[in-house]
Amino acid sequence: MTVNEPQPVLDRGGMTESEAAALYRLMTWLSPSFPVGGFAYSSGIEWAVEVGDIRDAVSLQNWLAAMLADGAGFCDGVFLAQAHRAVEFCDDAGLRETAELAAAFVPSRERQLETSAQGRAFIEIARHAWNCDGLEAMIARCGSAIVYPVAVGIVSAAHAIRLAPTLHAFLHALTSNWISAASRLIPLGQTDSQRVLASLEPVVSATARRAIAATLEDLGSATFRADLASLRHETQYTRLFRS
Template identity: 30%
Template sequence: MKTTSLLSLLHISSPALPIGAFAYSQGLEYTLDAGWCKTAKDVEQWIESVLRFGLAGVDLPILQRLHQAWQTNDQEAVQHWNDMLLAFRETKELYLEDVQVGAAFKQWHLAQLSESESLKQADDIEAKLEWLEKPSVVAMYALHGVLTDIPVEECLIGFCWAWLENQIAAASKAMPMGQTDGQRIMRRLIPVIDEVVAHAMTLPDEEVGSGLVGLAMSSSLHEHQYSRLFRS
């Protein structure tokens, strides 16, 4: 990777990116509140399961396809895979998170247009951003990858890492789990990220999908949780 592309990947994967992803726990807060996960080891197992059977089956393979679609200017494919991703969101909470953070991500892209190399380039990016009425986070992440010459595999790795950091941050806020425990979990899950990215890169279209019943239940129940730190 070029240095500029690597730095762009680090930039877009940072929890400090102003798109609001940090405000959501994706059901993890309810999981902790209900006692489904009581220890740091429980949290690690929960996150690993979502990585292997959620992101690896939906988010990552669709990110790969959206990266290719943006790269080839295939508007129909961009719309198809973006809609497919949103259709896989099993709860209202997960769906709203995707479209709300995706909308903020789109606005972030628009704010960067003034830094484009030419007016023509800015017009082209703005036109592409209008392809999607409800852009998903994955679609906006893939677009940034194409615009900054980030290879598709590295895009998938960066997306996984950003998601993992947000999950660890959520767990650290919602339960008495220190930063050291969180960093240990992240370190142990690095090989898992390598595995799920390799799996996602080879997944055929007909096998894209997931069925995380526990995640769907925790997200649905989180919508009605009496007291919450994270948005629903």
């Protein structure tokens, strides 16, 4: 950095204004209070509880660790990362390819509803409350339905928020929502819920690192039981959740 270049403005905690803005926006967008309707979905966890696959904190932790590392968590992370990079590098063809593949890459009708409804809500709220230069053009370039991880990737890149913290925040929010759903089904107490979330921190971090390094060619899921849970949930007799 030369003496003529502007110096970043730091607060007393050593955070630049842009870093503070990025943190504020990520905490807002991926908060449970952000109105994308995440509370209405369980990603098949409701059926897993119904049949006894998930019955306590330990079985929940094991189920979610698999979903993160080898299922929807990793795949959604790859889609977010690819969408973010496509926007960052003005790769229109790459953005369209990512958006189209992400919309098709779901194992059940209910998971399709879950990710597409949340993606649509995220985009609409961003347009009205968190708009920025170029966002509308980036959305238009997708040319298809925008599912949730792609929506987060597009909006965060449009706001010049770096990929790594965005992806970590997204996977944390995804995990927290899964635990919240399970806590209403098992039931699971608040302390045990936090123990599960704490235990999954290294899995979230490792999944984020893999997703950042991956390409669309690396996509794949090995969580057949979770996919089956999502399919079975469609005909479950009593339901609290939409997926």
